[in-house]
Amino acid sequence: MAREPSLRPARPSSSPAEAPQPARIKGRVQQGFLLLREILERAGRPDLAARLATWGTVDDLMLDSPELVPSLLGLAWEMRADAAFGELFKAEEGGAVVDSQDQPIAPCGRTYQQVIHSHLYASTRLAIEQADRTWAVREAKRARARWRKEQATARRSLLKMFRKPREPDFDPAEFRAKSPKRGLYEALKPYLTTPDQFSLAQSYALLTTAHIRVLGDLLPTFTRPEQIAFLAALTEGDVYVLRRCARIYGEWKLGLRRPKRPRPGTEPPPVSEEDEARLIGEEAAIFRELMAHHHAAIEELKVMGPNAERLIDLVAPVFGDSIWSVLGDKQALHNVVNTPEHLMASLGPFCRYVTPAVSEIWLQMNDQEIIVDILKFARETFREKEFAYYLADPSRLVVWSSLPAKFNNNFKYQRDAMKSNLIRNEQDLRTVCAGVFESLRQGKVL
Known part of the structure; x- marks a missing residue:
């Protein structure tokens, strides 16, 4: 053979007679x-x-x-x-x-x-x-x-x-x-x-003209019939949302994500041609990865529609390459979207284990700086599986529920304060946290 x-496409002839x-x-x-x-x-x-x-x-x-x-x-x-x-x-x-x-x-x-x-x-x-x-x-x-x-x-x-119209x-x-x-x-x-x-x-x-319009030069990257069939089952709007999500995550991976509302006088420079070429390649790879391995995540992103872009913006720095597995897990996704944004940096990928009930308790803390540091100390103290269990286990809810009463009225906190009886500093909080963490281990307030 x-x-x-x-x-390669045939070159057009120089005259109609030669065509x-x-x-x-x-x-x-x-x-x-x-x-x-x-x-x-x-x-x-x-x-x-x-x-x-x-x-x-x-x-x-x-x-x-x-x-x-x-x-x-x-x-x-x-x-x-x-x-x-x-x-x-x-x-x-x-x-x-x-x-x-x-x-x-x-x-x-x-x-x-x-x-x-x-x-x-x-x-x-x-x-x-x-x-x-x-x-x-x-x-x-x-x-x-x-x-x-x-x-x-x-x-x-x-x-x-009395009148029967003609079909x-x-x-x-x-x-x-x-x-x-x-x-x-x-x-x-x-x-x-x-x-x-x-x-x-x-x-x-199986595709429509709208599919090609949105997919563009990503189309040749799909080389199996089942991949094309999956694409065909998506609407034009679905494909647009998924491409945007792939683009945004690609920007995060390559460090090219630009703030939507930059401060006056801090407008970032435009993306260079070289970076744009890298970004196009990364977007294509991410889109292929989504189509091939993360259909559950795609279903969730389809439901979110345009709101999916904001979610990718929010969780990309937290989860990295595990982002799609989180989006494909209904319980994990439910936990993440109900986690207070200002606590995500402290929790990192543990956001997926935080139940909405626990998030609600944390928001009852008058000084949110305290819960931010408690979570940071907890990540330093517990093994990963142990901390994930304490966040998700319903029997530990009683311990988390005790925190607002413990800190709201008699714990004035400043992380870097000098030692005094009026203001508690980081070391004081670490001392109190030792008792909180032991309560979590035992599943009861000590």
């Missing part, structure tokens, strides 16, 4: 398809020849099994020296059989690579047209059913009893003008570049 070439003729190419390819079946039969491969006979035309083959097209074209290329194929592979100049895949073939003037490319276009177009027709037929049936239901309701009225002609062709796939082929065409995409032609037909 000849190596699969990388595909390749699609009908002529199609006829010669059909001729080659029939010859290939005959040669396989003579070569003792009736099984393969019979399989090819399933399709009467190349169009039938491209529509039903487009993934076979590059292999069959490759087989024809390898057999071009056969007398039966000689006429189909003659060079434009000299009349000999072409020996290079970028050598123009007479009479169409296209190279072998360009012929493959044109078949990738055709396979995708045929799949989209079939999906478009199916959509239009389905919509016409729905419209007819709605009309009949409305008429049945209307005839129950005395005013309508309109619900022609599927008229519905195609409103199809969400209108313009899909034209939008996809710039991204059809490699032979591997023959196997995706039918999957691409």
Whole structure:
């Protein structure tokens, strides 16, 4: 089998007279398809020849099994020296059989690579047209059913009893003008570049024009049918939100996140071309990671809609690369969104274990600086699993509930204060915390 070439769009001819003729190419390819079946039969491969006979035309083959097209074209290329194929592979100049895949073939003037490319276009177009027709037929049936239901309701009225309107002609062709796939082929065409995409032609037909508009150059990064099918199940709005989330998280990872409302006189410099290129690559990688491994997180982000961007802004510095697993865990996400923002830096990734009931107790502290430092000391004192357990365990709620009464009325706190009987400093708070932490260990207020 000849190596699969990388595909490049054909360069337009300098004049209309020099442009390749699609009908002529199609006829010669059909001729080659029939010859290939005959040669396989003579070569003792009736099984393969019979399989090819399933399709009467190349169009039938491209529509039903487009993934076979590059292999069959490759087989024809390898057999071009056969007398039966000689006429189909003659060079434009000299009349000999072409020996290079970028050598123009007479009479169409296209190279072998360009012929493959044109078949990738055709396979995708045929799949989209079939999906478009199916959509239009389905919509016409729905419209007819709605009309009949409305008429049945209307005839129950005395005013309508003596007049029965004629049923309109619900022609599927008229519905195609409103199809969400209108313009899909034209939008996809710039991204059809490699032979591997023959196997995706039918999957691409699941998408809409709006999907391509939002996905843009991220589309070629999805190389499996199941990935395309998952994308197709998302709305245009969903894809936009997910791309924005991937972009924002990429900015955090690369240290390029800019404040939304910078202080006057502190406007950050624009992102350089080099950083923008890095950011585009990072966004694509994050988006692929989301699509491949974090469907539960995607469902939550879809529900949040535009609010998802603010959440990513808030939790990206806290969770880092574990952000998507947190977003995909309903209980963890519920805990995080109910955690007071000013405590997130102290808690770090432990936010996912803080129940809303505990967060509410902490907010009852008159001096929030105290609870900030208590949480900081707790992270220094407990092992990770131990601290996570004390935050989430309902039996420890009684200990957390004791903190407002302990500190609100008789503990005036200043972290760096000098030792005195009036103001307590960090060391004083650490001493009190030793008792609080022992209470957490025992599950009761000591």
